[in-house]
Amino acid sequence: MSAAGMADRTEPPATAAYTLTGVGKTYPKGRRTIAALRGINMAIGKGEWLAIQGRTGHGKTTLLQILGGLDRADAGTVTFQGRDLTQMPEAQVTRMRAQSIGFIFQTFNLVPTLSAAENVEAALIPLPSRPAQRHRRVMAALDSVGLADRGRHLPSELSGGQQQRVAIARALVKEPQVLLADEPTGNLDQATRDEIIMLLETLWHSLGLTLVVVTHDTAVARRAQRVGILTKGHLSISKNIQDR
Amino acid sequence: MFFLTYLRRELRRRMRQALVIAIGLALGIGLVITVTAMSSGVRAAQGKILGSLYGVGTDITVTVPVKALSGSGGFQNITPKPYARHHDTLQSTTQGPISSSDLAAISRLRDVTAAAGGLVLTEIKVTLPSPNAPPASFRPPIQLSVTGAQIGGRALGPLSVARLSSGRGFTAADASADVALLDSGYAAAHKLKVGSEITVAGPRFKVIGIVRQPGDSSPPEIYIPLARAQDLAPRMHGMVNIVYVQAASASFVGTVSSEISGLMPSATVSTSGDLAKGVSGSLASTSKLARTFGTWLAVLALLAAFAVASLLTLAAVGRRVREFGTLKALGWRSGRISVQVLGESLAMGIAGAALGIALGLGGALLASAVAPHLTATVSTTNIGKNAFGPAGTNGGIFNGTVGGPMQTFANPNATHVVAVPFSAPITIGAIVLAVILAIAGALIAGLLGGWQITRLRPAAALARVE
DSSP, X not given: OOHHHHHHTTSXXXXXXXXXXXXXXXXXXXXXXXXXXXXXXXXXXXXXXXXEEEOTTSSHHHHHHHHTTSSOOSEEEEEETTEETTTSOHHHHHHHHXXXXXXXXXXXXXXXXXXXXXXXXXXXXXXXXXXHHHHHHHHHHHHHTTOGGGTTOOGGGSOHHHHHHHHHHHHHTTOOXXXXXXXXXXXXXXXXXXXXXXXXXXXXHHHTOEEEEEOSOHHHHTTSSEEEEEXXXXXXXXXXXXXX | OHHHHHHHHHHHHTXXXXXXXXXXXXXXXXXXXXXXXXXXXXXHHHHHHHHHHHOTTOOEEEEEEOSTTTXXXXXXXXXXXXXXXXXXXXXXXXXXXXXXXXXXXXXXXXXXXXXXXXXXXXXXXXXXOOTTOOGGGOOOOEEEEEEEEOOXXXXXXXXXXXXXXXXXXXXXXXXXXXXXXXXXXXXXXTTOOTTOEEESSSSEEEEEEEEEOSTTOOOOSEEEEHHHHHHHSTTOTTEESEEEEEESSGGGHHHHHHHHHHHOTTSEEEEHHHHHHTEEXXXXXXXXXXXXXXXXXXXXXXXXXXXXXXXXXXXXHHHXXXXXXXXXXXXXXXXXXXXXXXXXXXXXXXXXXXXXXXXXXXXXXXXXXXXXXXXXXXXXXXXXXXXXXXXXXOOOTTTTOOOSTTGGGGOTTOEEEEEEOOOOOOOHHHHHHHHXXXXXXXXXXXXXXXXXXXXXXXXXXXXXXX
8 A cells, every 4th residue: 555545544535435324223132132233423435445343242243234235224324325225125225235235254155066256156146247248257356366267166175265365256246336344354364364455455446445344353454544443332433543 | 057057056065955855755746646546547447347337438327116026026927837847038127118208208308419228137047847856856047137239329338348259249130130149258158159049038049249348247148139128028018128328428417317307207317426336345445545545645745745845945945044145145136046946946846756757657557566456346235226226126036146237136135246457547647747746846845945035134144153
C-alpha cells in the first residue's frame, strides 16, 4: 500500500456503500433474549476497507450477515445502494446477493463434490450468463488468485490456503461491489495467512471493492482503513488501527 | 450442464444412501407390480371359469324355476311304461320352459347385443331288473348332461368357448339332424370318436365332433342341436330353458337385467357377478388374498418406501444445511436449490423404478412358476338360487351325482369344481403405474427436502457446525 493509500485510510470515502441507523438484533436463547447488536449507527464508504473486531459472541458475524442480507435486523435500517435491506422482499435480497455481494468464510465452505472451477462457477449460476462466458470468467477468477492450473481439483485435493483462494475467486467472479469476509484467515497458518492478506489487499486495491472483514487477527485489521470494535453489541469505530 | 454435474457428483458422493432409497422404492414398486400381476392373473382365471360356465360374451342368463316339480323331480318323474325294462328320458329337471316369444322379446331389448337360447337337460337311463332277477343284477341309473345348443347367430353359451378336438362343429344344415358333439373327457372315457353313434332319449345320434372346454371344467357330456333337444324333451317343444344374453357393454348389464325382470317377472335373471359370488375354493381365496392382503402389502410397502425415501432425503438435506446456506449466500434462490435436490430424488426414483420393474417381473414370473392350479368350487346352492332357479326344488334320487355345470342342478347341495392354471401377466399399464409411483415417491421425498430448504435461514444454515 502506498503512503497516499495509508493517508486515505483515516476517513471514510464520501459516498456510502452502507448506512446503518439504529440497527438492533436479538436472538432467543431458551426463555431469555440475547441482544447481539444494539443501536448500531455507522456508514461504510464505497471502496472502503473496514475491519470489525471483538470478542467471540459480541455480534461480529451477526453484523456481517445483516450487511450481506443473510439475516435481518430487528430494529433500525440498513441502507445498501440506496435501498433499505430490512424492508426488501427476500427475493430481491437474494438477487442483490447474487449480483453485488461476495462472501468469504472462515471454513471456506466449498461444495466438496465440485471441482475448484465448478465451485467458482456456482457463484455465476444465479446470474444470466452462457456456459462459455461463465467458463471464461471462472478461469479468469482462478487466474487472479493464482490457481488457473487447479481448476479440476476437488477441494479435498487442495491445501487450506488454496481452498481459501478458490473461495475468494468464487466471491469475486461475479465482480461484486462488496466483499464480506468472516475470519478469512482463521483456519490458516501464518505463512498462508500472509498470502491471503496480500491477495485480499491487492484485489481490494485493484478492483475498488468495499471490503468488510470480521477478524480476530490484528495483522488483518491493521491493513484496514477503519476498525470497528463490537463489545456486547455496541460498535465503536476507530479511524485506523495504528491509532489505537 | 451445471445442474447435471452437481447432481451426478452428489449421487456419487452419497452412493450408499442413494442405493438404499432406490432399493426401498424398488421393493415397493416390485411388490405393486407383482401384486397387480397376480390380481390380473386371478381375474383372468375367474374370467375363464365364468366363461366355461356361461360361455364367452355372456353377461346375463335367464332361467325360470320349475313349478310342477317342487318336492320331486329327477328319477321320480319317470313313468315306466308297462313291461318296458329300458327307460331313456331327457328332462329339464330344474328349469322351467321359456317360450321363443320371450326369447325374441329379450333379443329386441335396446341394450342387448345378442341373445341365444339353450336347453339344459338331464338324460336318465334306467334298466329295470326282471321280476325274478337277483338283487345283484340291479344296475344303477345313468345320468348324463345333454345340452341343446342353438345353431347359427352369434356364438353364446357353453359351446362358444369350446375347442374342437376332432371332427367338426354344428352347421346350419345340422339344425334338425341327429348329430352330436361330445365332450372330450366323456368321449375318451367311453371310447367314442367321430363317426361313433350314441343314443339320446331313444334316437341314435352320429358323433360329428369332439370338443374340449377350457379350464379343466366339467362340461356337459353331449351337445345336440337345439331343435332336436326340443323334440326329445317332454313339454319343451319350441321352448328353451336358459337364455344367454350379451349386453351392449358391461355398464348396461344392470339395466338389461332390470328390463328382463320387467319382461319376465317370474324369471331368475343372473349376471356374471352373481355367479362369481357363488365361487369358492382356492381361486376365491387367492382372489380375496390378492384383493386384501396383497393390496395392503403393496400399499404398506409403498408407504414404507416413500417414508424411507423421504426420511433419508430429509436427513441428507439436514447434513447439507451448511452447503445450502453457502449457496444461498452466493445468491441461489431456495427454489433453485430445491430443484437440485428434487433432481437428485428423481434420479433415485428412476433408478428405483427400473430396479422395481425388474423385481416385479421376477416376482410375477416366480408366482407363475410356483403357483399351483387354482380351483373354483361352484356351490349349487348359490347358483341354484341365483342363476339357475331356486334351490331345493329338485332333490331326486340322483342326489350326490356331480356332472357338468348343468348337471349340478339335479342336486342343490352338490358342488362343481373347476381347475385353471394360474399365471401372473404383467401389463404395460402396471409398468407405467410402477414408474409413476416411483417418480411420485421420489417427488414426495424431493419436495419434502425442498420444503426444508425453503424454510432454511441462510444465517442459521451457515452457523451450523458440521
